[in-house]
Amino acid sequence: MPERKTLTCLGCPMGCPLQLTIENGEIAEITGYECKRGEEYALQEYTNPCRLVSTTVACNSGLWPRLPVKTVDVVPKDRVLAVARALHALTIEAPVAMGQIIVDDVAGTGVAVIATRTLPRI
Amino acid sequence: MKNRLKKVYDVVIVGGGPAGLAAAVGARAAGAERILVIDREIEAGGILNQCIHSGFGLHHFKEELTGPEYAERFIRQVESGGIEILTDAYVMDIGSDLQLEVISGALGHLNLKARAVVLAMGCRERTRGAIRTPGFRPAGVMTAGLAQKLVNMKGVLPGRRIAILGSGDIGLIMARRLRLEGCEVVGVYEVQPYSSGLTRNVVQCLDDFAIPLHLSSTVAFIHGRDRLEKLTVAPVDEQLAPDLSRSFEVACDTLLLSIGLIPENELSTRLRLRMDPATGGPQVTSTLETSFPGVFACGNVLHVHDLVDFVTEEALRAGRFAAEVALDRRRPGDNIALQPGANIASCVPHSLASGREQVIYLRVKRPLKDCVLTVGDRYEKSFRRLLPAEMIRLTLPPEVLERFFGDSLNIDIRPKGEV
Numbered sequence: 001m002p003e004r005k006t007l008t009c010l011g012c013p014m015g016c017p018l019q020l021t022i023e024n025g026e027i028a029e030i031t032g033y034e035c036k037r038g039e040e041y042a043l044q045e046y047t048n049p050c051r052l053v054s055t056t057v058a059c060n061s062g063l064w065p066r067l068p069v070k071t072v073d074v075v076p077k078d079r080v081l082a083v084a085r086a087l088h089a090l091t092i093e094a095p096v097a098m099g100q101i102i103v104d105d106v107a108g109t110g111v112a113v114i115a116t117r118t119l120p121r122i
Numbered sequence: 123m124k125n126r127l128k129k130v131y132d133v134v135i136v137g138g139g140p141a142g143l144a145a146a147v148g149a150r151a152a153g154a155e156r157i158l159v160i161d162r163e164i165e166a167g168g169i170l171n172q173c174i175h176s177g178f179g180l181h182h183f184k185e186e187l188t189g190p191e192y193a194e195r196f197i198r199q200v201e202s203g204g205i206e207i208l209t210d211a212y213v214m215d216i217g218s219d220l221q222l223e224v225i226s227g228a229l230g231h232l233n234l235k236a237r238a239v240v241l242a243m244g245c246r247e248r249t250r251g252a253i254r255t256p257g258f259r260p261a262g263v264m265t266a267g268l269a270q271k272l273v274n275m276k277g278v279l280p281g282r283r284i285a286i287l288g289s290g291d292i293g294l295i296m297a298r299r300l301r302l303e304g305c306e307v308v309g310v311y312e313v314q315p316y317s318s319g320l321t322r323n324v325v326q327c328l329d330d331f332a333i334p335l336h337l338s339s340t341v342a343f344i345h346g347r348d349r350l351e352k353l354t355v356a357p358v359d360e361q362l363a364p365d366l367s368r369s370f371e372v373a374c375d376t377l378l379l380s381i382g383l384i385p386e387n388e389l390s391t392r393l394r395l396r397m398d399p400a401t402g403g404p405q406v407t408s409t410l411e412t413s414f415p416g417v418f419a420c421g422n423v424l425h426v427h428d429l430v431d432f433v434t435e436e437a438l439r440a441g442r443f444a445a446e447v448a449l450d451r452r453r454p455g456d457n458i459a460l461q462p463g464a465n466i467a468s469c470v471p472h473s474l475a476s477g478r479e480q481v482i483y484l485r486v487k488r489p490l491k492d493c494v495l496t497v498g499d500r501y502e503k504s505f506r507r508l509l510p511a512e513m514i515r516l517t518l519p520p521e522v523l524e525r526f527f528g529d530s531l532n533i534d535i536r537p538k539g540e541v
Contacts, residue, residue, distance in 0.1 A: 052176050065277040
């Protein structure tokens, strides 16, 4: 008996509703997507759900006391909170340039974290 | 730069958020040389600076950016185009000859003359007063966007145990944000039977963290003398009135409000622009010009968008049209009134011109499936599903209105069976 599963594509703001048909634990069919990204998302989400993480780190002497950062690639969904915790333990010094690497490998995920804005020193 | 402000500008743009920045780029590309962007904050970028999550730029830059990255790319374009940005300054008034009265932190009181003005002031959040939630007035009740600025820019947590009233996108984004910051998010309460935010945000901000979304529910009472202590939450009936017989209590120290946005139109009101009660913004022509010749509007001050990419696209056009007027290259005026009809909540612009490409933005009143949008008998497009939370952008090619000789067109959306 094939199992049915519905997902919302997170590939873009369209948020296409996706229908997956699962047979013996494998995806037999994916429908409902309007672009290639939807199919890729459904496959990824079913086998190994991953997310980008964006948060802030503390920053001394900057225009603002927090610097926004993001992971350069997705991390496994169940590691998202660990990534946020690891970044919250950091404090860096201004100035910072957009794109500057803040951490090479965050929380053992193998994914780097970069600054998402320029933060001048004041 | 601040000490070398000019007396006369081709285009002055009020607001340095995504709309204002793109309007400046659009005006520059159309040939305007003396362009000034005025913003009241200490830096340009507007609300994007506090929107640290990704999801911006898929249309415009063809990649997924965070808010600050999107802003910084535009600020670089503006600066490299020789466009002046005056921050920490506020436009007090605009006179009938497009004379602007400005208060600047660094320069004091200024008067500037503009040949064209673009209004790009954005919008502000609705507050507790707008929905008159009963109860006490303790600390800990604030809008979701204020909490976003506190957390993401100032490094201050609003509380530890968070409830959210309204399912607007900012509220959903803040549910995830505060969860990442280690707070407990007890629930999101939405009075409508559907989310007012994008479905993707319900999935990635609530479902991912097992944060419950209570539809058809609202906060019926706010408890706490000094600090928020608890809420009475109640399901609502079909008239959206809370059913107190089924109410329950939720302990929390913070209530974030994500209950809608209002275009910030104080200047527009002073200018006595003709307004549209459905959008809360000015009425505009197909060139985004308001009822005041030479004054244009774009972005959230015109109508609240859900995607910054659409703001950018609209503002690039507004900047271009403003530059054309400033440089005495005004296009022929509109000849067709555009009337929102069946199932349309709001629609921008308010008139169209035949003979050139037209862009229309609209929202539906209620969720619809398998429906057809029609513009008079000139144009037809099918949609599989439409939601009030998701703005529709429509491009009509020039030939659609080429042989149309009437003076108004209705825009309607109807389920397929009814057409």
